[in-house]
Amino acid sequence: MSLIRVExxxxxxxxxxxxxxxxxxxxxxxxxxxxxxxxxxxxxxxxALMKLLPDGATRAGRALMDGRDLFALDEGAMCGLRGNDIGxxxxxxxxxxxxxxxIGDQVAETLVIHGAARRAEALEIxxxxxxxxxxxxxxxxxxxxxxxxxxxxxxxxxIAMAIALRPRLLIADEPTTALDVTxxxxxxxxxxxxxxxxxxxxxxxxxDLAVVAGLADHVAVMQSGxxxxxxxxxxxxxxxxxxYTRALFAASAHRPARxxxxxxxxxxxxxxxxxxxxxxxxxxxxxxxRMEAVRGVSFALHKGESLxxxxxxxCxxxxxxxxxxxxxxxxxxxxxxxxxxxxxxxxxxxxRAAMQVVFQDPYGSFNPRWRVARLVAEPFHLLPEWPKDxxxxxxxxxxxxxxxxxxxxxxxxxxxxxxxxxIAIxxxxxxxxxxxxxxxxxxxxxxxxxxxxxxxxxxxxxxxGLGYLFISHDLHVVRAITDRVMVMQAGEIxxxxxxxxxxxxxxxxxxxxxxxxxxxxxxxxxxxxxxxxVV
Amino acid sequence: xxxxxxxxxxxxxxxxxxxxxxIFFVIEVIPGDPAAYMLGMNAQxxxxxxxxxxxGLDAGQMARYLTWVGGMLVGDFGTSYTYRVPVSxxxxxxxxxxxxxxLYALLLSTAIAFPVGLIAAARRGSRLDAGIMGATQLGIAxxxxxxxxxxxxxxxxxLQWFSAGGFPGWDRGFWINIKALTLPAVALALPQAxxxxxxxRSAVIETLGQDYIRTARAKxxxxxxxxxxxxxxxxxxxxxxxxxxxxxxxxxxxxxxxNVFFLPGLGRLIFQAITQRDLIVVESVVMLLVFAVILxxxxxxxxxxxxxxxxxxxxx
Numbered sequence: 001m002s003l004i005r006v007e008x009x010x011x012x013x014x015x016x017x018x019x020x021x022x023x024x025x026x027x028x029x030x031x032x033x034x035x036x037x038x039x040x041x042x043x044x045x046x047x048a049l050m051k052l053l054p055d056g057a058t059r060a061g062r063a064l065m066d067g068r069d070l071f072a073l074d075e076g077a078m079c080g081l082r083g084n085d086i087g088x089x090x091x092x093x094x095x096x097x098x099x100x101x102x103i104g105d106q107v108a109e110t111l112v113i114h115g116a117a118r119r120a121e122a123l124e125i126x127x128x129x130x131x132x133x134x135x136x137x138x139x140x141x142x143x144x145x146x147x148x149x150x151x152x153x154x155x156x157x158x159i160a161m162a163i164a165l166r167p168r169l170l171i172a173d174e175p176t177t178a179l180d181v182t183x184x185x186x187x188x189x190x191x192x193x194x195x196x197x198x199x200x201x202x203x204x205x206x207x208d209l210a211v212v213a214g215l216a217d218h219v220a221v222m223q224s225g226x227x228x229x230x231x232x233x234x235x236x237x238x239x240x241x242x243x244y245t246r247a248l249f250a251a252s253a254h255r256p257a258r259x260x261x262x263x264x265x266x267x268x269x270x271x272x273x274x275x276x277x278x279x280x281x282x283x284x285x286x287x288x289x290r291m292e293a294v295r296g297v298s299f300a301l302h303k304g305e306s307l308x309x310x311x312x313x314x315c316x317x318x319x320x321x322x323x324x325x326x327x328x329x330x331x332x333x334x335x336x337x338x339x340x341x342x343x344x345x346x347x348x349x350x351x352r353a354a355m356q357v358v359f360q361d362p363y364g365s366f367n368p369r370w371r372v373a374r375l376v377a378e379p380f381h382l383l384p385e386w387p388k389d390x391x392x393x394x395x396x397x398x399x400x401x402x403x404x405x406x407x408x409x410x411x412x413x414x415x416x417x418x419x420x421x422x423i424a425i426x427x428x429x430x431x432x433x434x435x436x437x438x439x440x441x442x443x444x445x446x447x448x449x450x451x452x453x454x455x456x457x458x459x460x461x462x463x464x465g466l467g468y469l470f471i472s473h474d475l476h477v478v479r480a481i482t483d484r485v486m487v488m489q490a491g492e493i494x495x496x497x498x499x500x501x502x503x504x505x506x507x508x509x510x511x512x513x514x515x516x517x518x519x520x521x522x523x524x525x526x527x528x529x530x531x532x533x534v535v
Numbered sequence: 536x537x538x539x540x541x542x543x544x545x546x547x548x549x550x551x552x553x554x555x556x557x558i559f560f561v562i563e564v565i566p567g568d569p570a571a572y573m574l575g576m577n578a579q580x581x582x583x584x585x586x587x588x589x590x591g592l593d594a595g596q597m598a599r600y601l602t603w604v605g606g607m608l609v610g611d612f613g614t615s616y617t618y619r620v621p622v623s624x625x626x627x628x629x630x631x632x633x634x635x636x637x638l639y640a641l642l643l644s645t646a647i648a649f650p651v652g653l654i655a656a657a658r659r660g661s662r663l664d665a666g667i668m669g670a671t672q673l674g675i676a677x678x679x680x681x682x683x684x685x686x687x688x689x690x691x692x693x694l695q696w697f698s699a700g701g702f703p704g705w706d707r708g709f710w711i712n713i714k715a716l717t718l719p720a721v722a723l724a725l726p727q728a729x730x731x732x733x734x735x736r737s738a739v740i741e742t743l744g745q746d747y748i749r750t751a752r753a754k755x756x757x758x759x760x761x762x763x764x765x766x767x768x769x770x771x772x773x774x775x776x777x778x779x780x781x782x783x784x785x786x787x788x789x790x791x792x793x794n795v796f797f798l799p800g801l802g803r804l805i806f807q808a809i810t811q812r813d814l815i816v817v818e819s820v821v822m823l824l825v826f827a828v829i830l831x832x833x834x835x836x837x838x839x840x841x842x843x844x845x846x847x848x849x850x851x
Contacts, residue, residue: 096746100845
């Protein structure tokens with residue numbers, strides 16, 4: 001007996017096919033995982049169940065719950081059902097709550113609008129639900145506002161809101177993607193506990209195979225709007241019958257072949273770096289309290305070396321990165337590139353040419369009105385004079401990152417996320433810098449694209465002897481691409497060492513905690529499939 | 536919240552001091568001697584000098600600034616050079632027309648703009664929305680004096696519901712004055728309402744695209760409930776900003792409408808004072824307007840904080 005049964009769900013938005021014949025069952029009290037890359041239709045499947053699709057969507061198929069077809073219900077009936085029978089939480093807890101209303105108010109609203117309780121009583125239930133999701137009354141009274149909470153705490157509020165009426169189905173759309181690993185582990189624990197205690201079913205949507213492996217009983221793999229394979233999680237993961245599943249597994253475990261290129265001479269030296277920010281004053285004329293973002297960080301990066309920097313949000317790695325890029329003045333300490341010019345916001349332009357950066361967001365880091373040739377050529381402004389062979393060098397840089405010279409005349413919107421990141425790398429490398437700062441450079445990419453970009457980075461390092469400072473929250477990626485790694489916590493480097501060493505024998509408790517919190521697919525599941533499919 | 540208010544109040548006081556300095560010294564730089572202007576072209580230099588002494592124009596700049604500011608603090612704005620009456624009496628009488636007119640127009644504009652903006656946002660892309668957008672475009676494009684003349688033609692001359700102009704004075708009763716201010720208030724309100732409705736519409740549309748609206752819908756709120764319970768308050772911030780700006784503009788910017796309807800308002804006073812080099816009136820009225828703008832900004836700041844808890848923290 002299934003709680004919800006989706007039959008042949010197809011969806012078009014303004015004529016573009018989004019989903020094709022999606023069918024699955026979710027049993028009561030079970031966790032059903034839906035995995036796939038971005039654009040595969042996972043989120044649209046969940047929004048279709050909630051009937052919260054964007055304008056211009058046409059849908060076919062059925063979704064049966066208690067013998068009723070959800071797709072046949074009118075909007076009034078759906079309003080009664082949403083939040084009551086089906087609860088939902090989303091990826092981005094920072095923006096999922098109304099900033100101008102208290103958390104108690106927002107949790108209680110679920111109860112009030114469904115007529116389950118009057119306001120006073122609803123607030124009491126809200127209190128109990130917030131306690132249940134781990135936000136106790138002394139630290140998190142009902143009159144707190146969302147902006148006073150961290151991302152993980154906000155996601156707990158969202159969960160409390162979604163489970164206030166004990167829905168039989170909870171849909172969680174990438175619930176932990178925006179969270180740090182340790183917070184992610186806690187939220188996943190909470191979801192696991194809720195399913196067990198409340199007898200709720202969970203539809204877990206994620207791109208992360210390891211998260212699904214740790215939580216889901218059943219799993220379905222989605223590709224371009226279709227479910228290509230589904231079954232019990234362990235059996236499916238071990239067998240990996242469909243080539244796409246196989247490709248996903250290979251990509252998520254991918255480690256580029258790297259040739260050590262590190263040389264003994266120092267490329268970047270950071271010594272005793274401190275940076276603090278003034279917080280809002282507490283009294284009218286008293287000194288402003290300060291927040292120490294970076295407290296005494298020292299390290300060296302050698303020529304041709306790949307150095308990782310990991311840490312959770314708020315640990316100071318962004319401030320440190322900005323200081324290294326010369327975008328941020330520091331209060332103490334110094335940064336030198338190749339033992340020469342001290343790096344600071346007032347450093348001369350040519351010094352900046354020796355160091356370039358690739359940022360996380362492949363969509364936001366380009367001017368959409370410029371052609372690729374102009375975007376990639378931008379670092380030439382740092383040179384004393386514009387090179388005569390600029391066009392040829394742009395084309396060469398594009399070829400190096402796996403694009404074609406003809407791409408130089410296109411605009412950025414004509415490229416996919418992975419291609420844009422390639423363009424960002426081309427731009428960073430056009431002046432042949434000695435140091436490339438890769439700031440979460442592969443974090444926004446799907447696993448298969450991420451694997452390709454990691455390969456590209458490894459290849460470019462080998463051919464040009466580049467030094468990489470690789471900043472990421474993703475331990476797996478850092479392990480795959482770096483020689484040495486530094487772990488940062490609360491503004492300090494708490495552990496540093498050869499990457500394999502640190503991962504195999506973490507010494508600092510925080511490093512151990514990070515490694516323990518990172519979800520992994522059990523090693524036994526990862527062996528080559530026994531009954532390899534005939535391709 | 537109290538601390539936030541005190542902090543804003545302090546910054547209000549500083550702004551006033553800076554503004555008074557700027558106003559005083561800018562007007563000092565403007566050529567033209569009020570004494571010479573008052574006595575006409577053929578005045579004897581001695582007579583002019585005597586009048587300058589009488590008006591206190593011979594004192595040093597700093598001394599005159601301090602006298603002016605000190606006087607204002609106790610409600611003494613000096614004596615008008617041309618009218619020969621205390622400036623405070625002049626200004627108070629004019630404020631008695633301009634302030635009610637401004638509030639009336641603002642009330643009308645808000646009362647029109649809120650529902651119109653909300654409906655347009657909720658029905659975005661519909662014919663109704665297109666119609667509202669077209670109408671507000673017209674409302675912004677057409678100058679308000681043209682509206683004023685149209686209103687006079689229809690409601691005063693043809694229908695004879697209202698008088699075509701003039702202001703009876705508050706001693707003649709409340710409603711008769713409200714009636715006299717109705718046509719000018721409508722003329723002033725229509726363009727403002729058009730602007731405000733468009734701001735309201737885009738603010739609501741923007742909030743409707745936010746994640747928390749999706750969350751609200753996932754909780755089971757209908758489209759309408761999510762607009763009223765979640766989108767509206769979040770959309771208020773830009774709307775409050777515009778209302779604050781409109782107040783300041785209406786208070787002194789109604790000069791054309793005041794002329795069309797023969798209303799003795801602040802706009803006309805300041806216009807006359809400038810043409811007659813009645814600097815003390817100009818200074819005082821400008822200072823008063825600055826005070827009004829700063830005060831409104833302060834109130835808008837408080838309203839922001841009431842609408843959005845994130846702004847209640849200090850320094851925000």
